[in-house]
Amino acid sequence: xxxxxxxxxxxxxxxxxxxxxxxxxxxxxxxxxxxxxxxxxxxxxxxxxxxxxxxxxxxxxxxxxxxxxxxxxxxxxxxxxxxxxxxxxxxxxxxxxxxxxxxxxxxxxxxxxxxxxxxxxxxxxxxxxxxxxxxxxxxxxxxxxxxxxxxxxxxxxxxxxxxxxxxx
Amino acid sequence: xxxxxxxxxxxxxxxxxxxxxxxxxxxxxxxxxxxxxxxxxxxxxxxxxxxxxxxxxxxxxxxxxxxxxxxxxxxxxxxxxxxxxxxxxxxxxxxxxxxxxxxxxxxxxxxxxxxxxxxxxxxxxxxxxxxxxxxxxxxxxxxxxxxxxxxxxxxxxxxxxxxxxxxxxxxxxxxxxxxxxxxxxxxxxxxxxxxxxxxxxxxxxxxxxxxxxxxxxxxxxxxxxxxxxxxxxxxxxxxxxxxxxxxxxxxxxxxxxxxxxxxxxxxxxxxxxxxxxxxxxxxxxxxxxxxxxxxxxxxxxxxxxxxxxxxxxxxxxxxxxxxxxxxxxxxxxxxxxxxxxxxxxxxxxxxxxxxxxxxxxxxxxxxxxxxxxxxxxxxxxxxxxxxxxxxxxxxxxxxxxxxxxxxxxxxxxxxxxxxxxxxxxxxxxxxxxxxxxxxxxxxxxxxxxxxxxxxxxxxxxxxxxxxxxxxxxxxxxxxxxxxxxxxxxxxxxxxx
Amino acid sequence: xxxxxxxxxxxxxxxxxxxxxxxxxxxxxxxxxxxxxxxxxxxxxxxxxxxxxxxxxxxxxxxxxxxxxxxxxxxxxxxxxxxxxxxxxxxxxxxxxxxxxxxxxxxxxxxxxxx
Numbered sequence: 001x002x003x004x005x006x007x008x009x010x011x012x013x014x015x016x017x018x019x020x021x022x023x024x025x026x027x028x029x030x031x032x033x034x035x036x037x038x039x040x041x042x043x044x045x046x047x048x049x050x051x052x053x054x055x056x057x058x059x060x061x062x063x064x065x066x067x068x069x070x071x072x073x074x075x076x077x078x079x080x081x082x083x084x085x086x087x088x089x090x091x092x093x094x095x096x097x098x099x100x101x102x103x104x105x106x107x108x109x110x111x112x113x114x115x116x117x118x119x120x121x122x123x124x125x126x127x128x129x130x131x132x133x134x135x136x137x138x139x140x141x142x143x144x145x146x147x148x149x150x151x152x153x154x155x156x157x158x159x160x161x162x163x164x165x166x167x168x
Numbered sequence: 169x170x171x172x173x174x175x176x177x178x179x180x181x182x183x184x185x186x187x188x189x190x191x192x193x194x195x196x197x198x199x200x201x202x203x204x205x206x207x208x209x210x211x212x213x214x215x216x217x218x219x220x221x222x223x224x225x226x227x228x229x230x231x232x233x234x235x236x237x238x239x240x241x242x243x244x245x246x247x248x249x250x251x252x253x254x255x256x257x258x259x260x261x262x263x264x265x266x267x268x269x270x271x272x273x274x275x276x277x278x279x280x281x282x283x284x285x286x287x288x289x290x291x292x293x294x295x296x297x298x299x300x301x302x303x304x305x306x307x308x309x310x311x312x313x314x315x316x317x318x319x320x321x322x323x324x325x326x327x328x329x330x331x332x333x334x335x336x337x338x339x340x341x342x343x344x345x346x347x348x349x350x351x352x353x354x355x356x357x358x359x360x361x362x363x364x365x366x367x368x369x370x371x372x373x374x375x376x377x378x379x380x381x382x383x384x385x386x387x388x389x390x391x392x393x394x395x396x397x398x399x400x401x402x403x404x405x406x407x408x409x410x411x412x413x414x415x416x417x418x419x420x421x422x423x424x425x426x427x428x429x430x431x432x433x434x435x436x437x438x439x440x441x442x443x444x445x446x447x448x449x450x451x452x453x454x455x456x457x458x459x460x461x462x463x464x465x466x467x468x469x470x471x472x473x474x475x476x477x478x479x480x481x482x483x484x485x486x487x488x489x490x491x492x493x494x495x496x497x498x499x500x501x502x503x504x505x506x507x508x509x510x511x512x513x514x515x516x517x518x519x520x521x522x523x524x525x526x527x528x529x530x531x532x533x534x535x536x537x538x539x540x541x542x543x544x545x546x547x548x549x550x551x552x553x554x555x556x557x558x559x560x561x562x563x564x565x566x567x568x569x570x571x572x573x574x575x576x577x578x579x580x581x582x583x584x585x586x587x588x589x590x591x592x593x594x595x596x597x598x599x600x601x602x603x604x605x606x607x608x609x610x611x612x613x614x615x616x617x618x619x620x621x622x623x624x625x626x627x628x629x630x631x632x633x634x635x636x637x638x639x640x641x642x643x644x645x646x647x648x649x650x651x652x653x654x655x656x657x658x659x660x661x662x663x664x
Numbered sequence: 665x666x667x668x669x670x671x672x673x674x675x676x677x678x679x680x681x682x683x684x685x686x687x688x689x690x691x692x693x694x695x696x697x698x699x700x701x702x703x704x705x706x707x708x709x710x711x712x713x714x715x716x717x718x719x720x721x722x723x724x725x726x727x728x729x730x731x732x733x734x735x736x737x738x739x740x741x742x743x744x745x746x747x748x749x750x751x752x753x754x755x756x757x758x759x760x761x762x763x764x765x766x767x768x769x770x771x772x773x774x775x776x777x778x779x
Contacts, residue, residue, distance in 0.1 A: 073192075076188065079185075083185040084182065084186060087181060087182045087185075091178065099225070099227045101225050102227045
């Protein structure tokens, strides 16, 4: 019992299969985000799949590995960046078209239907939302399941038990 | 200027996500950016006051797309929301230093709440109203439990569950309206209801939506979350919650629904007036028994909302004028009272009336402003509370319902009684467990916390001038937007 | 008929929120209620003999407009699911912290705010 639980994560079979599959799952999530204007999916569904890649990494390899790949700080920055990108796209509607959220790419350069680079502003919005939702859900998982709150010097700090990454 | 109303929603949303990004690198950035944002919002809202306009999002015409409607009522509420939020952010610069640690998240959540309230007041689309209402509510659930003590978390959880159930009711009502009329635009639903009358689905949907908003506005018997949630929040958040949140997402949609969409029937008039009277009396009777400063103020919020619903529910122009003016006044003096309790807590570290005392000499600004606000809320002339309560009582008499006027006067007298309790225990005299040794170090609060108190005190003293002109004055367009029923609203939004 | 079943599901969720003492059961009741409302909203867009509202380059516009189900409730439900996710994660986070403070999940033990 003591020898088996020395290394973090799950058994060797799970680790090998995850190592093969993680790229494909991530790519599938990106595919759903990019083709959101042509087939079902879009930003939110693709973002959930992208987040589940990192959740799978955390479950199979342990928290040090996946926090090394996408730490809490980077996830928070990506989250805010995705939201700001979405707002930038909406404000560009004002700059180039005069109305908030106008599909200005479609008005300036109308494109052929049913291709990947069509429907104007919608793929950009999908990418921004996908980035935000993926980072957000991964952060929610990390905060709920991985990080513990300890009383240190009378104030509360968030600690992950192995790194010296402490934040108030 | 009406093309700028979209900034009122987009700017706080953008800054709410921008502040965590740069706030980690620069220490002074969150305070400065938060205050600049709310000041800019206040300037835009003051510029939009009493203007009218329609803004189509994305260029799609109504009723296909989402429209933002700026009319008399929206502009009045926008001014209230942005004024109180600017003063609250000014107060919280110093307040957060002592008591809480994570300023980034505080400002982020605060700006999200302001964005949600601005959007809920401006929108003309039912589902959009639900989305903005949820944004503002979720931000406020997180802010209530901000300092993670046991009692604050318990209050936050209670508020969360009750508020979410109310939002789910509202969504169910919107879903029923959509499945019946195939449109989500408020003006379109109003025109359908005018043509075809009320059938069973419409009645069920309206009842569900009305109940959901009664919970959000904290009227008795749906008030159970408010006495726990408002005291547990940090003081500027309590001022925001009690001063603007229950109005922007509670009273405003009720007024909009009852007058412009459903049409004011005698049934709705009696529902509103009876709910108003019950809220008024139960709020003030429970407040008399409290020994916690902020809990007493929270129960008074319930009772003053009863006054507003009584005024709005009478159905006459004078009643609506009284209701709207009391809404405006209440946001001023209730936020002033909560900011006062915040400064008392900042200095003395406690909220219990038994442990406080003799603050009139040591904290002159705080005690003067509490005195002014207490006299305002009890309706003593010449403060602004007196004028609004007078208009409500006169409207009750004019609508030939003298019983209601009698209840209103009784409520006012009991309000005066409970506020004299505060004055006696906190400022002029002392409580039972008062500790003279600890009291020697108490002094006045820092400058940035004093400025909002002084501004609000001045507004309370001279607030009566807003009533000059009656229906032609500053409050006129707000009253007219409601009184003209659905026809003018529909023609303004849809253009037919 | 199926709309009445949605309403029954809503009432089951409401029973869970109001009558259960364990915080986790209250959270689950809340989830069931939101699920019921989303289900009702999607079902309101159904059309008899309907097809998915997805176009490609070979669709004919007339048959598409007359056969496809309503796509607007699907967009509304997407938004509603995201909002429900936000509320759920906040509820669970507060429940975890409440357990750390009070030591129990029973709401009858958490009665410090009274009166």
